[in-house]
Amino acid sequence: MRFDVVTIFPAMVQQALGAGIVGRAIERRTLNVVVHDLRDFTTDRHRVVDDVPYGGGPGMVLKPEPIFRALDAIEALEESRPTVLLTSPQGTRLTQQVVERLSRQPRLVLLCGRYEGVDERVRSRVDEEISIGDYVLSGGELPALVIIDAVARLVPGVVGDEQSVAEDSFGRGLLDYPHYTRPAEIADGATGGVLAVPDVLLSGNHAEIRRWRKRQALARTLERRPDLLAGAELDDEEEKLLRDLKAQQGHET
Numbered sequence: 001m002r003f004d005v006v007t008i009f010p011a012m013v014q015q016a017l018g019a020g021i022v023g024r025a026i027e028r029r030t031l032n033v034v035v036h037d038l039r040d041f042t043t044d045r046h047r048v049v050d051d052v053p054y055g056g057g058p059g060m061v062l063k064p065e066p067i068f069r070a071l072d073a074i075e076a077l078e079e080s081r082p083t084v085l086l087t088s089p090q091g092t093r094l095t096q097q098v099v100e101r102l103s104r105q106p107r108l109v110l111l112c113g114r115y116e117g118v119d120e121r122v123r124s125r126v127d128e129e130i131s132i133g134d135y136v137l138s139g140g141e142l143p144a145l146v147i148i149d150a151v152a153r154l155v156p157g158v159v160g161d162e163q164s165v166a167e168d169s170f171g172r173g174l175l176d177y178p179h180y181t182r183p184a185e186i187a188d189g190a191t192g193g194v195l196a197v198p199d200v201l202l203s204g205n206h207a208e209i210r211r212w213r214k215r216q217a218l219a220r221t222l223e224r225r226p227d228l229l230a231g232a233e234l235d236d237e238e239e240k241l242l243r244d245l246k247a248q249q250g251h252e253t
């Protein structure tokens, strides 16, 4: 899969892409990510990318022509027309479902918004605007990196363990179960007590362990994110565990 990123902070984007799972996938050529400096598509001596808003008001607006030139150049790089995304607070909220849909595209262009926004005419070249959530950031670079990270994980070969991608709790609509590693007991400095790993995980009884994890995942989801249960794909065992948990919850209150 190919990503083209258009930004006024290419070093920030490039730097972040070098690390971790995505960085390794780029090294292996499983992913191709090309970062473009919007200033390279200006034609004036001072490489100006922004201007004051028509009608007045605070802040600056990204000028349309450098963006149009960048998109023309990027679209000419390959035969197929890429899907053009604009990061914007007005966009579709990014969810795993949106991530899955984007991962079916062979080519994505990510236009990173900045300042108060981009000239509205740029939207004539944009297929979809994406927001990563309801909080105010300074620009679209971190959102572009979030989109690339989430989408890239679904590209075959990017994550080493395909099973962990397939089973990923969010993929199935539930929160994760608790994880433990060695040692089996640690001292709790705060209380003088002992923090122990649940016995079932040390039992070697894999059927019991699987059931415990399902129950924990369901209990946490019911407690912290009950909204997720409406869209979750549950098997028969999970449906039964959930009924039991809800019945218990009823007694507790």
Ligand code: 9D3
Residues within 6 Å of the ligand: 087, 088, 089, 113, 114, 115, 116, 117, 130, 131, 132, 133, 134, 135, 136, 137, 138, 139, 140, 143
């Ligand atoms: C302070 C300016 N705001 C006035 C109402 C509007 C505004 C413009 C530009 C708010 C934030 C930004 C910069 N943010 C993004 O470009 C952005 C973003 C975000 O802030 N939150 C979540 N997702 C995204 S995607 C792009």
